[in-house]
Structures are given as structure tokens and as C-alpha cells.
Amino acid sequence: MNLDQVMTEKDTLSGRFFYSRAPTIEPFSQSAANVPGWGTTELDQNTMFVLADTHVFNSNLINLARFGFMRFDGLSAVANPIQASDLGMSTPTGMAGVAPGVSISGLFTTGDAGTPSQWQNTNSFIWQDTVSHTRNRHDMRFGVELKRHEVDVNPPYSTSGLLQINTFEDFLLGQSAAQNGSPLGASNVTQSDGSSGVFRQDERYTDVAAFFQDDIRLTQRLTVNAGLRYEIFGPPTEIHGHLSNFDPSIATGQVPTAGSLSGFTVPSNFPGAVPVGVTKTPMAGLWFTDYRDFSPRLGFALQLTQKPEVVLRGGYGIYYDRPSSGFAEGQATGQPFSRQQLAFGAQNAGATLEEPFDPILPPLSSFPIYQPRMAGGGSYTSSVSPHIIDPYIQEYNLNLQYAFRRDLLLEVGYVGSHTAHSPGSIEFNQAELASTQNPVNGTTTNTASNIIQRLPFAGISTGSLQANTEFEANYNSLQSSITKRLGHGLQFLGSYTWSKSLDETSGSGGVAFYEISLLTNNQDNPRQAYGLSDFDRDQRVVANFTWAVPKLEQAPKMLRGALSDWEFSGIGVIQSGSPITVLDGNAGAVYGNFENRAQSTGSNASTHGSLHSRVLNGYLDPNAFTIAPEAPNGSGSGDTDFGNSSVGIVRGPGQHNMDMAVERIFPVKESSSFRFRAELFNLTNTPQFANPNNNVFFVMTPTGPANQNPSFGLITSTAANPRIIQFAAKYLF
Secondary structure (H helix, E strand, O other): EEEEEEEEEEEEEEEEEEEEEEEEEEEEOOOOOOOOOOOOOEHHHHHEEEEEEEEEEEEEEEEOOOOEEEEEEEEEEEOOOOOOHHOOOOOOOOOOOOOEEEEEEEEEOOOOOOEEEEEEEEEEEEEEEEEEEEEEEEEEEEEEEEEEEEEEEEEOOOOEEEEOOOHHHHHHOOOHHHOOOOOOOOOOOOEEEEEEEOOOOEEEEEEEEEEEEEEEOOOOOOEEEEEEEEEEEOOEEEOHHHHHOEHHOOOOOOOOOOOOOEEEEEEEOOOOOOOOOEEOOOOOOOOOOOEEEEEEEEEEEEEEOOEEEEEEEEEEEEEEEEOOOOHHHHHOOOOOOEEEEEHHHHHOOOOOOOOOOOOOOOOOOOOOOOEEEEEOOEEEEEEEEEOOOOOOEEEEEEEEEEEEEEEEEEEEEEEEEEEEEEEEEEEEOOOOOOOOOEOOOEEEEOOOOOOOHHOOEEEEEOEEEEEEEEEEEEEEEEEEEEEEEEEEOOOEEEEEEEEEEEEEOOOOOHHHHOOOOOOOOOOHHHHHOOOEEOOOOOOOEEEEEEOOOOOOOOOHHHHHHHOOOEEEEEEEEOOOOOOOOOOEEOOOOOOOOOEEEOEEEEOOOOOOOOOHHHHHOOOOOHEEEOOOOOOOOOOOOOOOOOOOOOOOOOEEEEEEEEEEEEEEEEEEEEOOOEEEEOOOEEEOOOOOOOOOOOOOOOOOOEEEEEEEOOOOOOOOOOOOOOOEEEEEEEEEE
């Protein structure tokens, strides 16, 4: 609904209201089961209201004031047809409930991925005022903005549990390390993930911004744009004081026999007293407010020649980004309001398929619970650095535009960016290396079985994460295009991009929406993980066209009727594949980390032959990798160090696709017509293959190193739909 009302000669009031309701039933759940039975019922509702007043002081001075309200209301629930008791399995709390999900690498996944249901309500209130003033050669704008966000969310992460199992053979066996006699002390259940507690959070965010911008026409051929923006992104607060945290910078490394709560924090608005060892911070927010977000922008446009018309454009700007609400939502599993158990490797030695959670977690009614850090073990901890720095990106470009004629334009330019303080997470409790000269807590050797003795923080499990903004990324590209504006019924656009994107957290398979994109290999050295971004496409060509067939004026009537009033359009894409980082589930065993890169033998990781044969027989060569080397002062081949392969060591299959539409116009009267349209997506019905399985699992056998993942290197899915043809008809009057 739209409203526009002239109030006075100098005031105009306008309003906009929008509402949508989208119920959805899907046969499969995103990131959950890839077999039938666990469908999703989802309801998304959006509301938007904007009210604006425009006041004209004079022909050179205008004020625009706006108020806006936006609301998102979403609920998602996964069907759970199987109870844990039906399978003889236990749940994370040991109480009756739905069966835990099971994911077997490269094969199938069952269950709800640990999240049976979730909902979120987000309300945003925005106030803006902008003044525009034109004077001589200056076109100036300045303004202020205030935003208030209310985010109420309930993400019951892993309350039903999720089990990660490396192979189908492990799934069939399902025994503990003691039962299967594993020399590495590893259960057949690779990883057990579960949680319990109060997950609801009512978060609040406040943002303030002010800006000034001036477009200066220095000459008829040169215009300069200059501006400055200042922003304050308020850190998240929780109205009930539920934003608990763990701060390694104030935690003691080791703990007494009785345990310690050293390092755990609660915000200043936490109600009630806190136990000895827990720190109440001086702030209600999750981190300290950053007051340094000044963003200068500078650009220019210079007309070099008029005939032919050649224009040079360039610009530089700094753009800050509000840290994601994922930082706060990732704390939903922190004590004392909830507890998460994430056990893998030697820590999960006692897990069986019947009893995968060892120990079981307390029921919901038991919270809040403070669990001291105890020597000899620990629970998974998710934390956020209290010293978050707002991420920002520096963007810069230089572009040359050359008009051959009025309707034909060639553009060639350089576009680059550098991102600083990019968000991500590190596994802050990576086990340290010990030696006779430098013992760690009395330990002088490094084995997969003595990880707990070598942890920097006792009572905190390996794999525990701290989210921060300490990472960097770069993007550089040559971008070119040729544009034919509409003329004689034809228009087209062709573009080519040659680029490279590099960052420090790609290749790990982390979950970006919770800001837990991870490092691979050494967590103490982010730069060693610097490599091609997961989404990098070094070469990309895109072309599109629209052509209205000219009407035949002189041909016979039947021929004119058959060949006139046709329109054709299409878009084609050719792009290189995205990078693949090869991981080894058994590399870095002495550190206890999540994702570690495989050991390369030095040979080419790609197989040879046609794409068809590589899809059938394997896209990656397992012989290009071997078991990771023994760590310093290790005691056997199972005590592995990090692998030496690089991030993005090989590219996956490229894609090329063509979509096309054909439309026939049937004139009815001078002011009306009937149109019939056929649309063909993936016109050539060419398979667009996804990347192959990139996980190896090397172990030492009597005959030498052997990969235990039979699906490694195999492509098991496509990245796009097969050919789809659809028809449409409409009547214009």
C-alpha cells in the first residue's frame, strides 16, 4: 500500500506498507537429512512500513526525514518420525526424545542435523534525516541515522544430537575404542555433538551514523566526489543478561583438583550473584564498543575526449560492516544457561552407536548450571573475543569507458579490495608441542592419546572456538565489458572477469552464518592458511542479448504473419571451477583440531582424461596424498602432524550454461496484445557438476599408508538443474 499526500506547498508526506506471508513445506531439510522422512515446515512473514516527510526550504535546500519499521517473523520445524527408543539409542540428555541424526561421510545423512525446530523475530526501527544543499558547483548532502534492532531467537542447536561417522563400516560396527581395539583410541563414532539448556536470547543492537558528501563539478569535464561517514555499531546486549562468555586472556592455564571457573564471564546486567572465579564484566554488551569507524570516500570522473567519447573513472573508499548477530547467537550453547558437548577423536573413545554421548548432558530443568573446569577433561566452549574490531573493506577501482558510437560502449578496468578484521573463529585450545627441553605440564612427548595433558587451558575441550575479527582477505580483478544499447531491436552485454580472491578461512568447511569460518592447520598462525577463497572463480564470461525480429513490410501476408512479432533473448555463462582444499581426518592428530589439510606427495592432485571419465572414475587422485608425517617427539605413525598441501590446491569442474527465451506477440487491437513465451533453462541440458568429496582419511596399515575413505575424489552431485522448459501466456491491455 502506497500513500503520497501534498500537505503544503513545501511539505509532502509519503508512506509505504508491505506485508508478505510465505508458508513452505519442503521434502528435505537444509543441512540435514538427504534421504526422505525429515521434511521441513516453515513459515516466514515480513512486514515493512516507511513514513517520509520532504520539506523544501528553497530551490537549493531540501530536508528529507524518514521513519521505518521492519519485522521478520520466522518459524521452521523438521519432521522427526523416529524416536531414539525405536533404534535403541540414547539422546544427549539420556531422556526420551527423537533419534540423533547420523551423517556418514560421502554417503547419507539422517535426522534433523540436531535442530528439530527454531524461530526468530527481528524488529528494526530506523530514523533518518538527510539535508541536500546545492550551491554553485557543489551538490552537498549530510545527514544522521539511528537504528534499533530487536532480535529474539531460539536456536536449539543439537538438542536432538548429531553423530559424524567416517565410513559405512564404522556405522555397522558402532563400537567404542575399547571394544574395537583401536590403536589410536578412536571410537567408530567419529564425533558426537549434542546440547541441552535454555537457548532463547532477546538481543538488542543500537547503531548511530552521520555522513557528509559533496559532488564538486570542478570543470565541464571533471567531477570529484568526496565524503566522510562516521558510524557506531553498538555491541549486542541481552535483556535478561544471558550473554555469557569465556575469555582466555583472563583464564588460568591449569586448574586445581577441585576445579575452577576462571575465564568464564557474565555481562553487567546479569541478575544475581556469581560464583567464585566467574567475572562480571563492566559492560552489558558482548564486547567493547568501537568508536573509530571513520570512512572516507573519494571518486572522480574525467572526460578525456569528446569525439570519440572517452571517460576515466576511479574511486577509493572505506566501508565498515556491522559484526553479525551470529556472534551472539553462537553463545546460545554457553554455560551457565546451556551446555554443549562436542567430542571427537580420543575424547570420544567411549562412544558407541547405542550410547554416543558420554557423559550425558543434564536436562533442561537443571539450568542454570556452572560447570567448573576440571583437570583431565572438559566440555566444548564457544566464546567471543571482548576486543572485537569492526570489520572494514577498502575498495578501489580505475575504469576506462570508450564509446565507439552512441549505442556501443567498451569498458576496461581494475577493481580491487582489501578486507581487514574479517570475522571468523580459531580453536583457541590447540594442544601445544612438548619436548624434553620444553615440557608441557610435565609431558615431554606428543601423542594422540596425551592431548588433554598438553592443552593450554585445562578443562576446556579441543575444538573449542573463539570468534574474533582478526582475519584478512584480498580481491583483485580485471573487469571488462562491451554493451550494445537497444537499437534496431537488438541489445546485448558481454563481460569478462579475470580475478583472484584470497583469504585465511577458506577450505575448512566452517559455518559462515555463525561466524565460525575456521582456519585449517595451525591455529596459532592464520597466515599459513592464506589461500584461494572457496568461492573464487578466476575466469568468468557472461553474455546476454535481446532481439526483436524486424517486421516484414513487403513480404506476402502469410509470410509476414509467420515471421513478424518474434522476440528472442538469452544469457550464457562460462566460468572456471572453484578451489578444492583436500583435508585429512587423521592429519594433525596430536593437536586435536577440527580440519587439517592432507599431506601431498608432490604429484598432481587432479586425475586426467575427459570430465565424463573423471566423474565416473574419480576427479581427484588419492595417490597424490599420503599419511601426514609424525609430529615432533611422537611415538608412532598415528601421532600425525599437519599436512603440507595448500589451500585450494586444485579447482573443481567448471560450468557453462545457456538459458534462452522465445516470445511470440499476437496483436489484437492497437492497445492490446496476446503474448506466448517459452523459456528454456540449461538449453543444452549439460550437467553442471559440483565439487568432489575432498576428505581423505589416511592410516598406516601393514602394507603402508592407506586411504580409508572410499568416496574421496568422487563427484556425487550436480551444481545446477537439468534442462527445464516452461511456458507462459499473458494478455496486455
